[in-house]
Each structure stands twice: as structure tokens, then as C-alpha cells.
Amino acid sequence: MMATANSDYANFFPKNRQTRLPGGYMGKILRIDMTTGKLTDLNLPEESLLRKYWGGQLFAEYVLLNELPLDIDPYDPANVIVGMTGPITGTGFTPGGTKMCFVYLSPATRHTLGRGATSGYFGTSLKAAGYDGIIVTGAAQSPKYLYVGEDKVELRDASRVWGKGIRDTEEMLRKESGHQDARIGCIGPAGEHLIRAAMLVNDYNHTAAHGLGAVMGSKKLKAFVAWGTKRPRVHDKNRLIDAGARWAKAISSRKTTVKKRLTSVGHGEDWGAITKLNWRSTIITDEAKGLDQNRVTLRPCFQCPRMCPWDVEIGEGRFKGKVGHFNAGSEWMDTFYNLGFKGNDVLYLSERINDLGIECSHFACGAGLAFEAWEKGVLGPDHTDGLKLEWGNLEAVETLLERCARRETWLGNILADGPKELAEELGGEAKNWVVHTKGGTPAQHEWRPLLSQMLRELVASGGMKPQGAGGAEPPADLRYREKWGPLDPNQPDGWTSSHCWFALNEKPPDGVQSMVDSLNATTGWDVSLDETIDVGHRAIILQSVFGTQRGWIAEHDWQDVGPRFLEPIPDGKYKGFTIAKWLPGLIYEYYRISGRHERTGRPYMDTLTRLGLEEFKEWSQLD
């Protein structure tokens, strides 16, 4: 049974388009049936639908809701991956025009939306090959990779790279393509072995988490290779250059610097808390020691001046000379602080986990629990195949990473499934030591002191690395709206309309308007801020409809959570604080003001009507 019986989806991809193709779009989606090897070009929807579902995530969600059967396992060949760029992706004239968003049934939670969004160059290269997005169905018998070039599109044999790490795979496939500027998104051993939070990694520094790599592995799809020379047509280049320059100005204060990468413990430094010893300490001490000896190169995404990604050549210690490639955040750093490491050991291990393709917080929360269980005598050497799970034991962690990525040994195998599974296996008190959200894991930062970020993590789709939330002040450009606050329904994920959230600075005037102006100059539309918020709202509602169809209800947001995540903060300047004091009221309120029932999380019919989503009425709250 398909999920939306009343849908008009049969005509969503028209045989012949009747309306103008807005600027920024290439006009085609590639459908790949991995089972038969059949490749089909689909025309993009008519303009009114593109405007209704603009952006990567929302468009992809709508397609997925219409294509994915109910009641399947994430590793069933019937699972569908929909990957979409947005109209701003790849124009070259704006910051953050780099994004590609993939959605599918999440293998981490098994019942909610999986979303892996990535940056870098891959989305631009896909458009250069002539495609706005891809839909992958079915599963192959033997390892394949998809070559999407403007010269040809084909599924190719991937047996030569199957088993290889991310870095080798990327280099080998680039060479094989014959194009030095081909861009590759691939999985490592973790994806091949169906680690539930395996990632896709692209262009060295970029990752799409939340189990995308595992779904690709289940389809025997090792990689996407994209190459081409096309560029999206833009509606008004001069206006776009102007809007892009204003946008760049708005984010200029957030540019990353080399100095930051040489001295900072990562994102947690912004509020003064990191995750240590399985979320049992938050205090920053000398975790950044030795980083100032490194050679750091900023490695920005396609035409974005924010410059988040970076490369390192370690300059001291036992890993001197080793290199690493990292993205915007620093979850991988918190991952290894959480296991008792400091300094350049952290960067070395971060490169290892990226090369294997394991989403880091999945490992941080799983291994963190195992280490705590070892410390407390709950997990003994009989279960670790010789490893001593002592905090900061490099050999143990390196070995465990390899075992986890290949599901080897009892512990490696259960870590591959996730921290929730390990907690249940350990049983007893250990069940209280775990951090997870609906079976997925939050981005590995010490979010617990930050109320709106915690709310975001709890209401998100379980490990989806949600974005959004913020401070008490509304974005400067949105002060005209009467209803605004940290709980505004449109804030979490509402701005992921096709550009990168790292390239957003909503605080100064013009921070948001310049982005919407960029969209309009690209497409030729006249989208307002209010319409932008409706588009974000639509994305949020469809995300929860997806969960509703598969048994999610709102109370899972605070009940299907690892208890450690809701415990009072153990030490440091936030000691004693916990969001739990406001639960579940905070979550009730979030659903209420976003037009959904506070207990079931289902949207009310008038919410669906207002957003033009009546076709999903079967999943609405009727009373």
C-alpha cells in the first residue's frame, strides 16, 4: 500500500511540461531502479508545484511520501532514496548555494523520516550533468555505482572499490571517470555492512548522515559520481549578484578563520560545554592542546565565503604528519572527547571514523555507553574480545571503530545497531546511561544547556541532525510577525529551503531577506517572507506525517529518549539545568502552535488546508 491514496502524484512529473521552467532548475530528475538497472529521465513538475514544494528537503519529502510503501523495513529493496538540490544550488552567485538533501525511511529509527543533507560540490556537479535530483529504488545483486555525466548516465560495476574506505573510493572513482573534476559521494565499509547510522561522504569534507549510507549499502550502491559542464540558467543575474553580495555581507561576521581551528575545541566553545566521558562532564579543560601546532587549510564549499570545511595536517604528537578532512561542525571532536581523548588524537580518530563512514554521534553514544559499562563493571572482557574499554585507550577505540564498521564481534555488531540496542542488551541500570532520540542520536554536542536546541533535537526525526532553533530574539527581518518566539513552529528546519543553514545569519537586518531575494532573482518568482515560512512549515508537517504513517506519536519525543539526555547537567556552569523540568509541556506547546495535536502530533485539517496539503488528510487529527 502506498502512503497517499488521494494524491495527484501520477501527474507530478509531466511527460511534457506546460509551464515555464523557473531559473535555477535544470529540468530533470533521474530515476534509478537498482533491481533492473533501468534509468529514466523525469521532467520536473509544473512551475506552480515547484514553487509550492521549492527547495531540497520539502520537494524530496513530497516525492518520498508518494513513492514509499508503508510497513517496510529500511533495508527492504522497496525503500526509496530521494535526493534533491534546490534552485539556488550551483548558481555560483550566493553563499550556501551548495546543498543537496536526501530523504528515505531512516534505518536509525526504523519508523521516521531519514534525512541526510550535504554540501560541498556534489550538488553543483549533479546540476552540471543536467539533473536537479535523483530517485533510487530497488536493490542490485552486486556492488554498483552510479555515473551521472552529461556524456552518459549508467550503473557501473563497483566491485573494485567495494570494501574500500571513503578516501580511496573517491580517488579511484574520480580516476576511473576520466574527469579530474568529477565529484563523488560514496559510502565506506560502514555503509556496506549496514551500520544503522552509516554516512554518505562527498568531496572529502562533507557528510550526509542519518543512515543514508546504510540504505545505499542495502541497495549495493557504493557511490554517485557526477560530472558535467552545464550551469543553471538564472532569471536575473545582476539582481542575483546583488542579493548574493548582501547575503555574503550578512554572514561575513561568521566566517571561519584558521585561528579558530587552531585553538578551539569546536562548536561547544560558543556556549562553554562539551561532551565528555559519556555525557558525564561538560567542562572544557585542555582538550585543544597541540592543535596550534597543526597546519590548517580552510576548504570552502562551492563559492561560499563562510568557509566552514577545513583540512588539517597534524603538527605534533604521535600522529604528526597525518592529514584529516572535516566539515563545518565539530561533532567528531565531541565524539572523541566523549571517549576520553584530547588534542590531536581527536583529529586523528575523526579522520578514521570519516573514512570508515560511521556517523560520529552514533559511535560516540554507543561506545560511550560501553566504556561507562566497563568502568562500572557491567561489561567485562568476555564481551570485548580482548579490548580494554578504558577512557582514552586509543588502541581500543581504533579497533572498535573497525569492528563496528564491519559488524565484527559481539560488541562491534551491537554498536553498529546503535546505543539504544546496546542499552537494552546490557539491561538494568545501564539503560539509564544511554543517550539517544527515538533510536537515533543527536548531533554530538552538549546541547543540554540550550533549551531551544534541545527542543529541536527532541522533536526532530530521531538522529536526523536537525537544524534551526536559536536565541530568544526573532530574526531581524521577521520582527513584523506578531507570533514569534523560540517555539515558533517554523524555526526548526524552516530555512532549509535549498541553501546551507551554516550560511544563514538571521540576526542582522537583511540576513533573511537577502536569501529570499536571491531565490527570487534566480527563479523569477516574487516569494515573500511569509510564503517562505509557509514552505518551511510544509516541510515540517510532511516530516511528521511521514512519522505518523509509521506509528510515531508526539509522546515518543520525550519518552523514546535515552535518559542521560534528559538528566540535569552534571557539572560546569550549567550544573543542574535540564529541559526535563518543562517536559512534556514544552513539546505540547510546540505541536499546538505548529497546528498539530499535542499528543498525537497529527496536523489538524485546517493546518493541511492552509498549506495546501489536503491530500494527506487521511493522516490528520480529526477531532
Add this chain to the structure above:
Amino acid sequence: MTTSPIETLTQQYGNLVPTGRLIDGKPRSILFDATKCIGCRHCVQACKDWNDHDRTSLYELSSTNWITMEPPVLEGLSPLWARNSCMHCNFAACAAVCPVEAITKYEEGPVVINKDVCIGCEYCIHACPWEVITKNDITGKASKCTMCSDRISEDKQPFCVQACPVSALDFGFSEEISDKAKKQAEAIGGYIYGEKEAGGGNVVYVLKEVKEKYGVRNIGAEKFPKHKIPLGLMLKDLFTPRCGIAGKLRALYLAIIHPKRLIYRYFS
């Protein structure tokens, strides 16, 4: 008041190069500071974006890729980077050898090929000491960086400069750029490249390591450096339909009215 490079050129060599003015006649320069460059190639891509070029390879110069950042490895994967593009010479050999005067040196700095006039003879490609001129396979015309002369005409900076996220590229009046380059070179214990080479031009680099490490060319200070247009090419252009009848007539007419250029082109 300093003498403009164009005046010097005319005094010493006669009017070898067609000249023109875009906006106010004040020379401007691009500064490339290799010590700040991170090899992201935003400049390379921005050049394509401004000029509506296809997203062809960023790794080699072509009619749709007017800048390369060397070495030709993925962005970020080298400790040193060098810009490779037109240096907008004060003594532009490319313009001097062009038999149809399709190349103009503007007072503001840019050396620009007028593709409507170009006949595709390839002399400029052979004369350029920097080897940064390529031929468009489809139109048969010569092609290179214009220093965004269209933008300079509107008093805007070249688009590559605007796109640089780390201020490794700068743009301004030549005197100011020259001062900045000097100060930066002193500050880092480096040196300036491009100010003397081939008589200097409107693009200067600040480098720290030896030239070989950046892969930049070793070019002397000689103005209009020696060029060699292959004899076969000249004969082909004279005696075959190549370059068209109109092109040949224009070349003939210009040779008669500017005999010095003819001597320079074929016999210097």
C-alpha cells in the same frame, strides 16, 4: 606626475599596440597574494560565472576557463598555490603581433581581445610569454581573461577579486596596489612578481618561496619579449583560405598603414 606605461611604450617602440580608454584612464591592477591563497578556486569559478562560461575543467586554460590555480590538484590539497592567467602586460606582445589589431591595451590596465575582429590566426597564442591565450574550438577565435574590462567600465572590480573569500586577490589603482604589494612582501619576507617580468603589467603577485615552488614562469624584464611565430603557420595564413578573405585584406591594409608593426611581428 608619473608617466603612464602606455606613454612610455609609445615613446620607445612607436605605436605597436592599439590602445584605448574605458572610463577614466587611471591604471588599475590586480594583486594576487600567494601567502593568503587557500586554493579554493572560487576565483576560477567566478570567472566562469561572470562570463557565462560552461562549467568546463578548472584545471587547464581554455576558451571557457581563463584562470587556473596551480598545481592541478583538488582544492585545498596543496600547501602553495599560484594564479595562472593573463598578466595584462604593459608591453603586450599579443597585441603587437595581431595582424588585424583585434587586441587592445586599455589605459586602465586590461588587455582585451575583440572576438568580433579576431580572425583566429593564433599569432597571439604563440607570442604570449605567459602562454595564457587559448583558441575556442568552435568559433576559432583567440580567448583569454579580460580583467573584467566590462566591469571596470562600470567602476567595479573584476569578479574573481570579488569572489575571493580570503582576500588573496585585491584590486585598485596601480600605485596603491604596488604599495600594498611592497608592504606585504616586506612583512612576510617575500618578493613581488609580475612588476618587472616582460616589462611589467597590471597583475602583480606577492610570493614567499622561490618561483619554482609555485610553478610560475621565469621571465626576464625585457619589454615585448622575443616571440616566435612558426613559419608554417605564417605561410598557412598567407597562402590558404585560413582566416578568411576579409581578414587577409584587413591585415594587408593595417600592414601598409602600420609598417613598424609588420616589422616587429615578422622580423624582431
